[in-house]
Amino acid sequence: MKLRTITKIGNGKIEHIIILTGVMTNMRITKCCLIMFFLFLLSGCWDKKELNEVAVVMGVGIDKVDKEYKITAQVIKPPTGEQAGGGGSELPTWSVSATGRTVLGAIRNLNELSPRRLYFAHLQVIIFGDELAREGIAPAIAWFERDRDSRAGALLVVTKGTAEDLLNQKIELGNVSSKSMSELIERSTIRQISAMEIKLRDLMTILSTPGIEPVLDVINPKEIRGKVETFELDGVAIFNKDKLKGYVYGSDATGTEIINSKLNFSIIEGKCPKQEEEYFAFQITDFLSKVKPELKGERITLKVNVTLEGNLLDQTCPLDLLKTEYLHAVEKEIAMNIKNSVENEFQVAKNLGSDIYGVGREVRRFYPEYWKEIRGSSDYLNRVDFDIKVKSNLRRSGLIIDPTEVKVKEETD
Amino acid sequence: MVVPMGALIAIVSILNSEDLIGIFRFLKNYYPLYVTFVCLILPLVLLMISQIKKTREKVKGRNPNV
Amino acid sequence: MEKISITKIQALMLGITSITVTGHLLFIPVIIVHAGRDSWISLLLATIPAMLIGFTVALLSQRYQGYSMVEYSQIILGKWFGKLVVFIFLFYFFHEATISIRGLGEFYTSAVTPRTPIMVFLIAMLVLAGYAVRCGLEVIARTNQVILVTLIPIGILASALTHKDKDYRNFLPILEDSFGPVWDGTLPIISLYSSIFVLSMIFPFVNDTKQLKRYSIITMIILIMMFVGPVTGVVAIYGAERAQGLYFPTFLTLRDIEIGALQRLDILGILLWSLGSFSKVTLFLYAIVLAIAQLF
Structure with missing residues (x-):
């Protein structure tokens, strides 16, 4: 004996009538038929690809x-079976x-x-x-x-x-x-x-x-x-x-990566302060750049705010670059490098008529009326200036404070 | 009732010659107006008429001579 | 003899599932085609009409306690005119059920299993829906409860996992072409939310209609919130120009999630839309069947 609920749609309302049914062979047959029918609907492996x-x-x-x-x-x-034991060349x-x-x-x-x-x-x-x-x-x-x-x-x-x-x-x-x-x-x-x-x-x-x-x-x-x-x-x-x-090519190719904040964990090389032909290498550990256009008359100034952190990992000059006096020079050098990359790549792209930094898109975002005037040609690229502010923080310098070459220098002095 | 209706829906949706492009165009152009009319305007009209009837009954109830 | 009774939350949950699913699958591309990067403004503009329809449905059901839409239209408008109006509603229910089931079928054939005939999905879905309707409203409501509880975490997960691909600057400039396209985009959303009117067929079975108005307005607000994520997400990921002209933008964003080994989450989308469409088709089929039974 079991309880069954049957939905009966009568005049006006749906009524649920609970009826007591015995073992209904009829229902069993219906259920079996339903199960068989649903079996065909299980199309899960229809699209299988071995x-x-x-x-x-x-x-x-x-x-x-x-x-x-x-x-x-x-x-x-x-x-294949034959290859498995083979030379693998x-x-x-x-x-x-x-x-x-x-x-x-x-x-x-x-x-x-x-x-x-x-x-x-x-x-x-x-x-x-x-x-x-x-x-x-x-x-x-x-x-x-x-x-x-x-x-x-x-x-x-x-x-x-x-x-x-x-x-x-x-x-x-x-x-x-x-x-x-x-x-x-x-x-x-x-x-x-x-x-x-x-x-x-x-x-x-x-x-x-x-x-x-x-x-x-x-x-x-x-x-x-x-x-x-x-x-x-x-x-x-x-x-x-x-x-x-x-x-x-080369370091100029990083311009778009700088604009798009993709320069993280990359290496920047720069000239050592006070010494010609001597370089340091700086690894970026945190990089973020924000771009905002500013319109003054016809000139578009692209304001790029770069915040980066990193470690000083290598140097060829025998100087303690972590001293405050040199530190500023190092950070300035890094900023110079970034500025040069951004401007040089833009210069190349401008000559090719290509707006790789999305200056137009930025202008459209902030000055939609002006964008309606200049859209349609890439002439506006000639009126773009850059205002790049780099805030670099030298956080760490690997495992040593000043490298051995500084000590060597001190000894010889 | 359920079975014939389900079957009807199945037949309509299969016979529906609209492909995806058609459905998209339909949804974009005509459907919103039609649905807004049926499901927003009509119920509001219903509500309004019922409100008017109710107020009228209230007035009648208060003053049966009117 | 036993009367069917569901709680008002169950009833409103049915409304939420049915609107969200078709909305995400079929309406979001339409909204984006019209309104582009300002889709979110369209969405906000639709809040008031959405609350209005929620209020109307609840008020009508409260005023005519225990009567469904079919019955109270005839009470309000008189027998013949009322029947005509009911017929319009009925036609709409029919249309909506057809479109949503066909939409799901099209989704399957174009995005998931292109070689399977569309018939398989339509018939499978309808057989299931028919069976659910035969089991009665209580069963539908409870099934839907389970479904909705699984769907919401999927939605939240999807919007959280796509977060790293989103660039919210894509929403600038706001109102570039003033309000014209925004209004065009508002209409589909209003129409989508209006389909909550189908609940007028099941409100008579709600056991306690106290505060129904407040609850249904809250439901509409929840619905708006459930659309903010997908609408803004698509524009933020693809940019307004590319977001226009994708058939299933929400599906694409789900499919292209790639976080380490966590990729190819399209199965979640398929799950979401299959379950949700089942709920929706069931609800509409139930409404149609009941309306026809009451009409004649």
């Missing part, structure tokens, strides 16, 4: 060849290229070559070849935005040669070159360098926002002893809208 039926794409290179997109996909090769990846008039068309053609379905959910890096980047990268990322599998977290980089070349390089540290590339960028702070680290989502945002232009990291194959052995993070590529315009 690991040995898909080819996991780690990196994609996009080039332009004869007005067609050439896609190079680097897929992980599954270990063979690369665990396989690169395959195909061309098409659209990116998806090229991927379709790739699928004609690959016995397994290309699976883009673990995509680490998308590489644009120089030629494609000069013609515009926006058409090349459309599919990656739309596709439900692809990750908005894939890193975007530019290479000076062709992307296919870069992906096919065999490097010494790391088996999967696209994974190495993404580590080169993503773990840059651990290695005390800085990188733009632009992901697909950032690029989408930057490209669609007026008044700011993207800057991407550049990765090139690096020859050591006449043979390509590793990759090199080589400055940044400056874009105008979605078209590559030029490259910036």
Whole structure:
């Protein structure tokens, strides 16, 4: 005997009638039928993809060849039984290229070559070849935005040669070159360098926002002893809208990173006070920059307030740099360095007609009326001044107060 | 009652030739006005009429001759 | 014979789930397309109409204690005219149920499982909803309670985890194109909140209607707060220009969360919308069935 509630819809009201029922065989049959029916609705594994039926794409290179997109996909090769005990000298990846008039068309053609379905959910890096980047990268990322599998977290980089070349390089540290590339960028702070680290989502945002232009990291194959052995993070590529315009190298390339507060854990070198050709090195441990535009007549002043903290970790000059008199000079030197980086990169970008710091975007945020006047051309870049205030704090100096070379100097004196 | 209604909804939503693009456009253009009318304006009208009726009854109750 | 009785909080919770889910899934992109970076102003502007509709529904149900919308419209407007109005409401309920279930199906087919025919989701959802309606209002209300309690932490988690990607300077300049687009964006929000009118079908079963007005106004305020996070989050992450023209911006923000090993949280979004849509479809199906039964 059990209690059952039946909903009966009568005139006007829903009434719940509790009726006592015995063992109802009818109900059992209905229940069984229902269970059978629900079984078909359990479509959880409908879209299943077995690991040995898909080819996991780690990196994609996009080039332009004869007005067609050439896609190079680097897929992980599954270990086969024979290889497992083998020498292991063979690369665990396989690169395959195909061309098409659209990116998806090229991927379709790739699928004609690959016995397994290309699976883009673990995509680490998308590489644009120089030629494609000069013609515009926006058409090349459309599919990656739309596709439900692809990750908005894939890193975007530019290479000076062709992307296919870069992906096919065999490097010494790391088996999967696209994974190495993404580590080169993503773990840059651990290695005390800085990188733009632009992901697909950032690029989408930057490209669609007026008044700011993207800057991407550049990765090139690096020859050591006449043979390509590793990759090199080589400055940044400056874009105008979605078209590559030029490259910036060295310390000037950190300008955008300073503006975007991405310089943390990087190293700054500067001249020692009172001594020519002697340098110190400073590691940043905390970095924050705030940007605010100020409009005076026609001139746009970009106020950049940088607050940084760091450690003095190296020096070639035999001076106790922690003394108050030198400390100021050191901090001034750091500030000079930052100012120079910001201004130099802007200068290069200005000549290319590119607003890499998002001056236009900042102006729009604070002076929307003025932005309506100047939008449409990049002429306003010629009227930009910088007002960079750097507040640097030298917090620590490693494990020693003054280095041995100071003692050596003292002895000889 | 439940089963036929559910079936009807299923049929309508399947036959509904609107794809995602269509639904989006529909939601963007016509739907808000329609829903606002049905669910905001109509209840308010209902409330108003009921209020008027209530006041009238009150007046009647106080002075049956009116 | 036993009368169904649910508490007023259960009833209002049904309203919260059904509005939030369709809202996050289908309405937020619409709001953002219209109002762009000023979406949050639209949202604030919609507060007053939202409170008004909450107040109206509660007041009507209090005044006609124990009568549902179908019955009191006929009392207020007379038999024939009342029936006509009820018919309009009924058509709307039907429409809303169809749209939200189709919306969920479209979400599944375009973002989750593109090869599965959309029919599978529609039918599965409807069979479940039909079963829930057959079990009665109390069951629906209690199920919804459980669902809502799981949904709210997911929402809070999502907005907390995306915090590092947000740049709140994206909201500047405020009111760049003055109020025009903001009004355009307000209308969808008002329409969305108006759909709480469906509760007029279940308020008659609330056991205690004291302070119902206050409770339903508080509900509307909670609803507004539940929309602030996703609306501002999407604009803060993608920037106004890119946020316009994404079909499922809230889903994308969830999908792209990457904090160390914590990534691919799209399953949370799918869970949220599937459970919530179930609640919503159930509520509307119940309302339709009850309204038809009472109408004829």
